[in-house]
Amino acid sequence: MSELILFFSFSFLAISSSALVITVKNPVHAVLFLILSFIASAGLLFLLEIEFISLIFIVVYVGAIAVLFLFVVMMLDIKITESDKNYLKYFPIGSFLGLAFFGEILFIIFNNFESNPQESTVQHFNWSEFVDYTTNVQALGQVLYTTYFLYFLLAGIILLVAMLGAIVLTLTFDRKVKTQTIYRQVSRDFNNAIFVTSIK
Numbered sequence: 001m002s003e004l005i006l007f008f009s010f011s012f013l014a015i016s017s018s019a020l021v022i023t024v025k026n027p028v029h030a031v032l033f034l035i036l037s038f039i040a041s042a043g044l045l046f047l048l049e050i051e052f053i054s055l056i057f058i059v060v061y062v063g064a065i066a067v068l069f070l071f072v073v074m075m076l077d078i079k080i081t082e083s084d085k086n087y088l089k090y091f092p093i094g095s096f097l098g099l100a101f102f103g104e105i106l107f108i109i110f111n112n113f114e115s116n117p118q119e120s121t122v123q124h125f126n127w128s129e130f131v132d133y134t135t136n137v138q139a140l141g142q143v144l145y146t147t148y149f150l151y152f153l154l155a156g157i158i159l160l161v162a163m164l165g166a167i168v169l170t171l172t173f174d175r176k177v178k179t180q181t182i183y184r185q186v187s188r189d190f191n192n193a194i195f196v197t198s199i200k
Contacts, residue, residue, distance in 0.1 A: 007047055014040035027073045035066040052137045 017037040021030050038061040045054035134142070144152055 003047060007044065010040045010043040010047065013037075014044065028070065031066060031070045031073055034069070035062055038062045038066060049135070051135055052140055055137070 014037050017033045017040060020033040021037065024030050024033065038057055042054040042057040042062075045051075045057065
């Protein structure tokens with residue numbers, strides 16, 4: 001019962017936040033609702049026992065893309081302007097596509113996908129869950145760090161080279177720029193810094 005309540009809660013949160021992404025006028029609020037939509041989708045995937053995809057949603061979409069969008073929108077200082085376009089002319093085609101989409105969802109929900117309409121007495125039983133039960137994250141880790149460990153290391157080296165290349169390209173080595181050495185300026189003796197001269 002609790003899983004069903006969580007499922008409907010995450011579903012309502014994902015749908016409402018996705019609708020607010022395209023309806024709010026402030027772009028910063030739109031990005032925040034986009035992050036909330038990704039988090040709700042990750043919660044749905046976690047309830048469906050797809051832990052790896054759920055973690056990928058949080059790490060990649062929320063941790064990288066959505067935060068990047070947020071910082072870009074905040075740094076660009078986008079001004080909210082009123083649009084002169086009339087979007088009511090798209091209402092009929094939008095309503096038709098929306099009704100077709102929800103009709104397809106209802107058709108999928110209320111119809112099963114059994115190839116044999118007659119009930120069969122043979123039932124599938126997964127013995128591996130009782131012998132060696134592993135989640136999809138554990139199974140992926142076992143395969144990734146045993147069979148494909150070389151490819152994993154090569155991917156890490158490629159990402160490291162890309163990161164170092166981006167750092168080197170952003171650095172500027174201009175020797176004509178005058179800089180101050182604060183430590184040397186503060187540590188100077190006043191006898192060598194101040195000279196008393198007589199003006200004739």
